[in-house]
Amino acid sequence: MTSPQTTILLLGAGELGTAFLPHLSALPSTHITIGIRSPPKYTHLHSSNISLAAIDLSSPSPGLSQIFSAYNILISATGFGADPSSVLKLGEEALLAGKIRKEQGKGELWFFPWQWGVDYDVIGDGEGLMPLFGAQRDVRNLLRRKAEQSNVKWTVVSTGIFMSFLFEQFWGIVDRSKEAEGKVVVRCLRDWDHKVTVTDVNDIGRVLARIISGDVEAGDRVLYIAGDTISYGQLADIVKGVSGKQVEQEAWSVEHLKKELDLAPEDGINKYRLVFARDGVWWEMDRTVNKALSMDMMDVETFARSLFSR
Structure with missing residues (x-):
């Protein structure tokens, strides 16, 4: 009996998103859809288990949440240039997508928000200097408050720069x-x-694949990795x-x-x-997932x- 296919929606195909692809695509029974604004620019990434979809993250709700609800796992790799309001909007759309999945009798949506950076709980908005960092902290707090009741499992992966x-x-x-x-x-x-x-982007992809494989307890928590x-x-x-x-x-x-x-x-x-x-x-390195996994x-x-x- 074959195991059911895991579907992943990867938002973004920049430096980090493309570094994820070889590791995610190697996971068994997995299909990845890359969500980008202009798929024709990224046809070189298409393969037997990687497809492309036109997704505009500025689209009004509930369009995005309906799209997200079709997938088991949602990974945001949209980049550092995001507008602060957009990262919070994406978190809200993910929560709504989880509710849609529940209404449809589907399992949880596993959400990896754009948090591939520093510890936003500690740094906050940098005393007003970095509104984007403050928004990242707000996303964490939103997920802590509402994810469980929204049929969403979340994992933050802090990587440093x-x-x-x-x-x-x-x-x-x-x-x-x-x-x-x-x-x-x-x-x-x-x-x-x-x-x-600091962590190399290829290594971030390697650890992400191990997390998704279930090699570490990852639900509703912040994980730390470090090269x-x-x-x-x-x-x-x-x-x-x-x-x-x-x-x-x-x-x-x-x-x-x-x-x-x-x-x-x-x-x-x-x-x-x-x-x-x-x-x-x-x-410290001793706190990291990669240390625990002897990677x-x-x-x-x-x-x-x-x-x-x-």
């Missing part, structure tokens, strides 16, 4: 603009003992060890970051840097070694 983001030039933490001169600048947020949790948790001092040591360059260290204290924001109050990167100089952006993950040194060898 993406591994690649830590080394992006625009982020300014590992500055390779002087590399031709034999120099790399490494900067810290707050101080050199302050830490950051690495390091201090900025450790990051500087790693870059020194793998780059073969002279490494200059520059501290961006909270006071410095506040002054930078005062000079350019609408600069989103300045806001992010100040928020990431606070608490809620890191957790090998990409660490910062391995990623940096690969980056500087290109």
Whole structure:
């Protein structure tokens, strides 16, 4: 007797969504539908168990909830650029979809909201700097209040920032603009003992597949994963060890970051840097699902070694 097929609706096909696909599509008896605005742009992702559907997340209710209710699992990978109101709307639509499934005699809807980042319970809206982060916290609270009565199981997967983001030039933490001169600048947020949790997007997909497979208790809770948790001092040591360059260290204290924001109050990167100089952006490896599952993950040194060898 064949097991029933699990249907997954994956919202988004950006860096994270596409990293999920090989791991989700390898799950047995699973079909994935990628919900995006313009399917013709993503025909290269189509396969025997991956299909495409045109979904506009700005559509009025109850259209979205009706669509969502057709699936067993709903995963949001819509990206960091979302409007704060849209993430809360998506949570409300998921709850309504769960109710529709209950009326139809179907099982729970398992919802993975866009929470692939820091600990929004701790960081909140960053003292008003990050309305999107505040909305993420509100989604958590909404699910805690209403999910059970709405026939929805939810799982938040906190990942820290993406591994690649830590080394992006625009982020300014590992500055390779002087590399031709034999120099790399490494900067810290707050101080050199302050830490950051990072995870490679491919590893996020690997852990997500293990969660969906039932390898860890995941219902109605926040789970933590991490490829690495390091201090900025450790990051500087790693870059020194793998780059073969002279490494200059520059501290961006909270006071410095506040002054930078005062000079350019609408600069989103300045806001992010100040928020990431606070608490809620890191957790110990021993708390992570991947540690409990004994999974090998990409660490910062391995990623940096690969980056500087290109």
